[in-house]
Amino acid sequence: MMRVVVRVIGWIEHRTGLETAIRSFLYEEVPASSGWQHVFGSVALFLFMLQAFTGILLAFNYAPTPGEAYNSLRYIMTEVTGGRLMRQLHHWGASMMIVVVVLHMIQVFLFGAYKKPREATWLAGVVLLLLTLAYGLTGYLLPWDNRAYWGTVVTTQIASKAPVLGPYLSRLLGGEGAIGVVTFARFYGMHVLLLPPITTLMIIAHVFLVRKHGVAPAPGDEAKPLKKFYPEQVYKDTVAIFVAFAILFVMAVAAHVPLERLADPTDTSYVPRPDWYFLFLFQMLKFFEGPLEVVGSIVLPTLAVIALILVPFLDRGRVRRVTERYTAFGVVFLALLGWGGLTGAAIATTPKTAAVEIDFSAPTEWLQLSPEEMAGVGYFRKENCVSCHAVGDGGAKIGPDLANTAIRKSAAWMIAHFKRPSMLVPGSMMPPIQLSDPQLNALAAFLLKLTPQNASALQAAPAFAVDGALIYQANRCGACHLVNGVGMKVGPPLNGLFRHRDKAWLVRHFRDPQAVTPGTIMPRYAFSQSDMDKICSYLLSLPD
Amino acid sequence: MNHEDPNSGRRLFFLSVIYGLWGLIGAALALPASIYLLFPPRLRRREEWTEAADMGKLTPKTPTEVVFRQNRVDGWKITRERTTAWAIKISDTEVIALAPQCTHLGCAYHWDDAKRQFLCPCHTSTFSPDGKVLSGPAPRPLDRYEVKVENGKLLLGKVVESENAA
Numbered sequence: 001m002m003r004v005v006v007r008v009i010g011w012i013e014h015r016t017g018l019e020t021a022i023r024s025f026l027y028e029e030v031p032a033s034s035g036w037q038h039v040f041g042s043v044a045l046f047l048f049m050l051q052a053f054t055g056i057l058l059a060f061n062y063a064p065t066p067g068e069a070y071n072s073l074r075y076i077m078t079e080v081t082g083g084r085l086m087r088q089l090h091h092w093g094a095s096m097m098i099v100v101v102v103l104h105m106i107q108v109f110l111f112g113a114y115k116k117p118r119e120a121t122w123l124a125g126v127v128l129l130l131l132t133l134a135y136g137l138t139g140y141l142l143p144w145d146n147r148a149y150w151g152t153v154v155t156t157q158i159a160s161k162a163p164v165l166g167p168y169l170s171r172l173l174g175g176e177g178a179i180g181v182v183t184f185a186r187f188y189g190m191h192v193l194l195l196p197p198i199t200t201l202m203i204i205a206h207v208f209l210v211r212k213h214g215v216a217p218a219p220g221d222e223a224k225p226l227k228k229f230y231p232e233q234v235y236k237d238t239v240a241i242f243v244a245f246a247i248l249f250v251m252a253v254a255a256h257v258p259l260e261r262l263a264d265p266t267d268t269s270y271v272p273r274p275d276w277y278f279l280f281l282f283q284m285l286k287f288f289e290g291p292l293e294v295v296g297s298i299v300l301p302t303l304a305v306i307a308l309i310l311v312p313f314l315d316r317g318r319v320r321r322v323t324e325r326y327t328a329f330g331v332v333f334l335a336l337l338g339w340g341g342l343t344g345a346a347i348a349t350t351p352k353t354a355a356v357e358i359d360f361s362a363p364t365e366w367l368q369l370s371p372e373e374m375a376g377v378g379y380f381r382k383e384n385c386v387s388c389h390a391v392g393d394g395g396a397k398i399g400p401d402l403a404n405t406a407i408r409k410s411a412a413w414m415i416a417h418f419k420r421p422s423m424l425v426p427g428s429m430m431p432p433i434q435l436s437d438p439q440l441n442a443l444a445a446f447l448l449k450l451t452p453q454n455a456s457a458l459q460a461a462p463a464f465a466v467d468g469a470l471i472y473q474a475n476r477c478g479a480c481h482l483v484n485g486v487g488m489k490v491g492p493p494l495n496g497l498f499r500h501r502d503k504a505w506l507v508r509h510f511r512d513p514q515a516v517t518p519g520t521i522m523p524r525y526a527f528s529q530s531d532m533d534k535i536c537s538y539l540l541s542l543p544d
Numbered sequence: 545m546n547h548e549d550p551n552s553g554r555r556l557f558f559l560s561v562i563y564g565l566w567g568l569i570g571a572a573l574a575l576p577a578s579i580y581l582l583f584p585p586r587l588r589r590r591e592e593w594t595e596a597a598d599m600g601k602l603t604p605k606t607p608t609e610v611v612f613r614q615n616r617v618d619g620w621k622i623t624r625e626r627t628t629a630w631a632i633k634i635s636d637t638e639v640i641a642l643a644p645q646c647t648h649l650g651c652a653y654h655w656d657d658a659k660r661q662f663l664c665p666c667h668t669s670t671f672s673p674d675g676k677v678l679s680g681p682a683p684r685p686l687d688r689y690e691v692k693v694e695n696g697k698l699l700l701g702k703v704v705e706s707e708n709a710a
Contacts, residue, residue: 053573057580061619068620075620081583082576231558242565249572453587 031217032224039240040104046241047097054090064188069144070262077361088252096248098277101132111322113216119312121209126308131199138191149263150272158297219321259361280342356541363457367543370486374469376446377461379439392455403455411444468538471531496544506536593699602633607655629689632673641689642675643703648682
């Protein structure tokens with residue numbers, strides 16, 4: 001067996017020289033001082049390949065047009081097995097990529113590793129940093145939810161305000177007039193067709209230059225013998241890559257990435273925010289008003305990039321130990337302080353959105369329940385039915401599976417059974433349910449909706465919706481209003497209420513309907529603060 | 545392996561960590577990726593019965609091609625598409641509905657009234673009115689729709705693949 005392997009390797013080596021190439025790559029000599037501080041470049045490269053991998057997998061189930069992007073991503077997250085993990089790996093991988101690329105840059109900066117003759121290596125690195133940011137910018141639009149749409153509106157507006165180039169940039173991004181199919185196609189094209197090959201070429205150039213000049217030695221390295229890249233440095237790189245990967249994987253499993261409402265250009269209540277790594281730019285804009293705005297949006301970022309480019313040409317002194325590079329530490333400290341301050345200020349000044357956040361990355365069948373059925377969910381939880389009954393999860397429990405449609409009984413049967421369980425099912429161990437008739441009606445109505453396919457989605461109804469529906473039912477709102485096709489049309493139907501009303505309006509209207517809508521026959525409702533919050537959240541979550 | 549290396553214990557440690565960790569990373573990616581690509585998506589929609597024809601309009605014992613519209617789950621979409629079935633009425637409550645593709649390579653077959661058999665134009669497989677293979681390369685009988693008769697209407701469900709002919 002071993003002999004066959006050796007012969008195959010020998011054959012390949014003779015034809016391609018692959019073994020020699022790999023050997024000369026791995027057995028590269030590195031300075032004695034190289035170590036853990038040099039792992040960031042390898043981690044960044046690994047993350048780039050990981051992004052390509054998860055990106056390709058996502059593309060297998062993703063339709064890149066505004067009409068379908070959202071639905072296909074929802075499909076990935078709610079139906080494709082492992083789809084949520086893939087999307088969350090890609091999402092958090094992007095953030096981690098930014099962190100690692102910046103750490104890599106800080107390390108090189110602190111050690112002064114950009115000095116002659118390594119200026120070109122540094123420049124290639126600056127380009128790679130900008131490319132990483134470009135991925136973040138273009139990828140942000142692709143989920144096509146409200147967050148994506150409004151974030152990109154701001155981005156393209158900033159680009160269009162650039163002096164001289166503005167109109168051309170705007171045309172290039174397809175953002176003239178409004179963001180639509182053209183912008184989307186260009187962002188997707190850049191994200192998957194243009195940026196990856198450019199990045200690959202730049203990485204090759206960057207690594208080639210690192211190899212050509214060697215890892216920058218520290219003062220005193222000349223006297224010590226060189227080390228080999230493999231296996232000691234490869235070991236350190238591998239450990240660092242593994243740590244990064246483990247953190248990323250845990251985040252992808254545990255940290256939920258939400259999907260907001262489908263992109264809605266008419267939504268006037270939406271507060272657009274860029275991703276966290278662009279927040280500082282966003283915040284900086286607030287300091288420049290009117291004609292000066294371009295300073296914050298274009299001039300300062302451009303100057304920052306120029307400063308990065310000029311670093312190796314400005315700092316041309318002799319090589320010092322990292323511990324003596326006080327200026328470099330000062331610059332990094334100030335930069336981090338400025339970045340952190342701006343980011344913190346942006347987070348602090350983000351208004352608490354009054355709109356109700358519904359997570360569309362999970363099944364949302366509960367949105368279609370009538371108020372009565374939704375209140376039924378509340379009684380279902382209150383009576384803790386799941387302590388004895390399985391609900392579509394196939395678990396062996398004491399009582400029958402309530403999602404099993406084959407054993408489904410009528411509402412009248414269920415209500416009679418709720419009151420006196422052993423009457424209809426002799427020997428039943430179920431305790432009688434102590435609820436009023438309307439409440440039992442609601443419980444039965446909900447149970448009639450259950451199927452094995454929707455059970456988990458219906459049970460996932462958020463507490464605010466259930467509590468809101470209980471208040472809705474208790475106050476008999478359905479005697480005048482229509483929700484999800486159930487109720488009366490004396491008052492206005494309430495579906496899609498979030499489109500034209502906000503919470504403040506609802507609160508005022510509940511307290512004194514006449515003052516807000518003169519002539520209305522709606523009575524006043526003096527809800528407690530917590531009930532008011534719940535009913536408003538519920539009403540504002542009702543779908544179109 | 546490397547005989548010149550005096551620190552071979554150290555070296556062995558490095559090598560085992562390198563290959564061990566890369567193996568873990570590889571497995572942690574390959575497994576979810578295979579699941580993502582190969583496992584069927586969770587289906588959260590109910591099976592549907594589609595009304596295909598009036599039982600009264602079917603001729604007993606003679607296959608009739610019925611055309612109907614059916615919802616098909618296609619990834620994140622549900623498409624409503626025209627589908628056909630060959631329906632053979634056995635009695636007023638009993639009916640067979642054959643899926644319109646030959647079980648050989650999926651060509652559309654047709655009914656030869658003179659010979660009273662189905663004929664596939666591609667590789668000349670022939671089938672009896674109830675779908676059994678009479679001749680040709682078809683490996684198994686024609687597939688059938690799940691059928692249900694309600695209020696004199698023929699309702700069709702999903703296509704069930706026929707068993708391989710023994």
